[in-house]
Amino acid sequence: MNDPDAGKYHKRFASEFKAAAKALSGRGGELQWSTHDWQCFTYREPGVSLVFYPHRGPSSRLQWLRVRNQGSKSAEAMREVIAILAEKASIHTRKSRH
Known part of the structure; x- marks a missing residue:
């Protein structure tokens, strides 16, 4: 689908993008808006690759943002970035089960 x-997603999640950019500003990674289906933006730095996506609960009309691992090679660095976010x-x- x-x-x-x-x-x-630029308008709907602009404040989240700005918050993530500010939070991760000292790490030297790259935060970019995405044009792919079901992706708002992505974050990459050496060893870390994350995707931010819209999420809606089963009984909610509200939509919020979540982040998931997208093949990160450094689990430790990924956990650091996730904790910062x-x-x-x-x-x-x-x-997830990982």
Whole structure:
């Protein structure tokens, strides 16, 4: 199923993008808006690759942002970035079995 909002998340999640950019500013990574289906933006630094995506609960019309690992090679660096995002930008990961 195609995402009708692909490439159009700039307005809806602008404050989250700014918060993530501010929180991660000293790490030397790259935060970019995405044009892919079901992706708002991505973050990459050596060893870390994350994707930020819209999420809606099963009984909610509200939509919020989540972040997930996208093939990061350094688990330690990824956990550091995730912790920074949770603490300083209020962006949380999805629960996974990894």
